[in-house]
Amino acid sequence: MAFATSSRSPTRAIGNPSRGPLRGMPVSIGLCCMWIAIVIFIGLSATWLAPYDYTHQDPLARFARPFVSAAHWFGTDYLGRDVVSNLLVATQTTLMIALAGSLICALIGTSLGLIAAHFGGWMDNAIMGFADAMAAVPFIIVALSVLAFFGTSPLLFVFLVGFANWERYARLTRGLVLSAREEGYAEAARIVGVPAMRIYLRHMLPNIAGPLIVQFTVNFPEIILLESGLSFLGLGIQPPETSLGLMVADGRTYLAIAWWLAALPGAVIVLTTLSISLLGDYLRDRLDARLR
Amino acid sequence: MTAFILARFLRAIAVLVFTVTLVFIVLRLTGDPAQQMLSDNAGPEALAAFNEKWGLDRSIPEQYLYYVVNALRGDFGVSFADGREVFTVVAERIPKTLVVTVSAFILSLLIGIPAGILAAVRRETALDKSVMAGAVLGYSVPNFLLGLVFIFVFAVWLRVLPSSGSSTWNHAVLPVATFALFNAAAIARFMRSTLIDVLGQPYIAAARADGIPYWDVILRHALPNAAIPMVTTIGFVAGGLLGGSALIEPVFAWPGLGSGFVNATNTGDLPVVQAMIVLFTAFMVAINFSVDVLYAVLNPKIRKH
Numbered sequence: 068m069a070f071a072t073s074s075r076s077p078t079r080a081i082g083n084p085s086r087g088p089l090r091g092m093p094v095s096i097g098l099c100c101m102w103i104a105i106v107i108f109i110g111l112s113a114t115w116l117a118p119y120d121y122t123h124q125d126p127l128a129r130f131a132r133p134f135v136s137a138a139h140w141f142g143t144d145y146l147g148r149d150v151v152s153n154l155l156v157a158t159q160t161t162l163m164i165a166l167a168g169s170l171i172c173a174l175i176g177t178s179l180g181l182i183a184a185h186f187g188g189w190m191d192n193a194i195m196g197f198a199d200a201m202a203a204v205p206f207i208i209v210a211l212s213v214l215a216f217f218g219t220s221p222l223l224f225v226f227l228v229g230f231a232n233w234e235r236y237a238r239l240t241r242g243l244v245l246s247a248r249e250e251g252y253a254e255a256a257r258i259v260g261v262p263a264m265r266i267y268l269r270h271m272l273p274n275i276a277g278p279l280i281v282q283f284t285v286n287f288p289e290i291i292l293l294e295s296g297l298s299f300l301g302l303g304i305q306p307p308e309t310s311l312g313l314m315v316a317d318g319r320t321y322l323a324i325a326w327w328l329a330a331l332p333g334a335v336i337v338l339t340t341l342s343i344s345l346l347g348d349y350l351r352d353r354l355d356a357r358l359r
Numbered sequence: 360m361t362a363f364i365l366a367r368f369l370r371a372i373a374v375l376v377f378t379v380t381l382v383f384i385v386l387r388l389t390g391d392p393a394q395q396m397l398s399d400n401a402g403p404e405a406l407a408a409f410n411e412k413w414g415l416d417r418s419i420p421e422q423y424l425y426y427v428v429n430a431l432r433g434d435f436g437v438s439f440a441d442g443r444e445v446f447t448v449v450a451e452r453i454p455k456t457l458v459v460t461v462s463a464f465i466l467s468l469l470i471g472i473p474a475g476i477l478a479a480v481r482r483e484t485a486l487d488k489s490v491m492a493g494a495v496l497g498y499s500v501p502n503f504l505l506g507l508v509f510i511f512v513f514a515v516w517l518r519v520l521p522s523s524g525s526s527t528w529n530h531a532v533l534p535v536a537t538f539a540l541f542n543a544a545a546i547a548r549f550m551r552s553t554l555i556d557v558l559g560q561p562y563i564a565a566a567r568a569d570g571i572p573y574w575d576v577i578l579r580h581a582l583p584n585a586a587i588p589m590v591t592t593i594g595f596v597a598g599g600l601l602g603g604s605a606l607i608e609p610v611f612a613w614p615g616l617g618s619g620f621v622n623a624t625n626t627g628d629l630p631v632v633q634a635m636i637v638l639f640t641a642f643m644v645a646i647n648f649s650v651d652v653l654y655a656v657l658n659p660k661i662r663k664h
Binding site: 200203204205206207208211212214215216218288292295296299300301302315319322323326329330333336337340341344345348 | 374382385386495496498499500501502503504507508510511515598599601602603605606609610620621623624625627629632636639640643647
């Protein structure tokens with residue numbers, strides 16, 4: 068938010084101030100967008116970009132220091148594996164899981180919120196009661212319990228990560244739908260006989276999308292943090308697959324002799340979550356201003 | 360107010376019973392405990408003896424009663440890992456977690472609340488911006504990573520503090536610092552936004568117009584009104600302490616409940632896992648109940664009923 072408040076100062080704007088979407092955008096937000104673009108590009112093309120197979124071991128070139136040789140830009144790890152390649156694939160994995168998790172979360176949350184708003188009564192109470200209960204327990208505890216009982220499998224893991232914080236979407240959607248129902252367009256559509264489902268999906272959803280998108284930008288970094296946390300504990304992504312949290316966990320053992328093994332994936336996590344959070348804050352301020 | 364507190368108390372009990380029941384059901388769904396605990400080539404007599412010993416040969420409702428009665432007595436069976444009583448395994452970890460979480464919690468209040476107040480009062484200044492930048496970093500940096508950074512700086516590089524273990528007080532410094540900074544960021548952020556909301560209220564403008572000194576307005580008029588929403592937030596932070604300990608304690612090899620829970624999860628030590636889930640739920644329920652009560656005590660709108 069500290070950066071978003073500076074959006075009003077014209078000195079920090081980039082580009083021609085009269086030019087559409089970039090108008091008044093602070094440099095920090097521009098940098099965030101740039102990093103997000105890089106990460107998305109990595110997510111799409113990591114396997115082609117990677118100079119080596121990330122599982123390829125080279126015991127003679129173990130612990131090569133970063134930024135020294137052109138063969139291994141970011142050095143190598145304790146098995147002589149190329150860190151750049153591992154980092155690219157790990158970023159891709161983490162991003163895919165976070166994306167799938169966020170979409171599942173948005174889908175579950177908005178559907179349940181819609182159902183609660185549509186039916187009201189005991190259904191509303193039941194869903195919102197469940198939402199309150201979920202919000203009261205730290206999700207990492209729930210996740211660890213589920214993993215303890217059912218073991219780790221990639222599919223379960225994605226769904227588990229997607230189940231985190233669904234209650235926020237549910238509350239938001241419920242509130243938005245209830246207030247949207249009071250507005251003229253929904254009533255008008257209902258009177259001319261548009262079915263309820265179509266009103267919700269075709270008429271209301273586009274109108275309430277703004278806050279939901281902002282919620283997505285809040286949720287996405289949290290899911291990255293959850294994924295990397297669980298993988299860090301050895302309960303998420305399992306080797307030979309790789310993820311940013313797993314890389315940090317791997318590098319942790321060699322902190323004293325090879326700092327880059329934990330620092331580089333850690334930096335990617337922080338830069339990504341930071342960029343998305345700042346962009347989210349900025350978007351929220353912009354959307355709020357437009358609503359005012 | 361008594362009725363309100365009583366209702367909240369009953370709800371807390373209901374949540375606890377629900378969780379205990381859920382844990383029981385899930386545990387029975389995940390397979391035969393005898394086969395999980397005994398080796399693969401255990402004979403049918405051994406399985407039968409095991410089932411009889413733990414009452415697993417009875418009907419499900421009977422087993423449930425047996426389980427609840429034992430849980431109430433603190434008896435959760437024995438750990439799969441080393442055959443010790445689950446109660447002892449869990450109980451010996453509680454003080455370790457309390458030391459870290461309670462001191463970190465107090466420290467985070469001492470840092471977060473003043474930082475948030477200053478940021479709100481000196482809004483849009485460099486002070487406000489640095490507090491907010493710290494808060495943004497606080498929710499972007501994973502807590503285990505912050506722990507690793509601390510280990511790297513203070514244990515590997517400066518060599519002034521131990522990186523893992525719990526034998527001396529020095530060992531507690533880094534886990535407490537990681538925990539406290541993390542929570543302080545969240546508290547400062549909420550304190551700031553709550554206070555800014557309150558400062559925008561008409562009664563603050565009225566108090567200012569009356570000529571009451573600025574800091575008097577902040578301390579006597581704004582802060583008490585900001586306290587009510589803050590209680591909820593601080594309750595959330597307190598409730599998150601155990602979740603945080605699951606990530607922070609393993610980083611520092613701190614032998615508390617968090618690392619115990621992660622170990623038990625990794626090794627599939629289900630009796631320990633279920634005892635901890637019940638304990639964590641009891642803790643969360645207690646926190647939420649205290650928040651509700653505090654809320655009622657602080658808020659005159661509820662107090663007068």
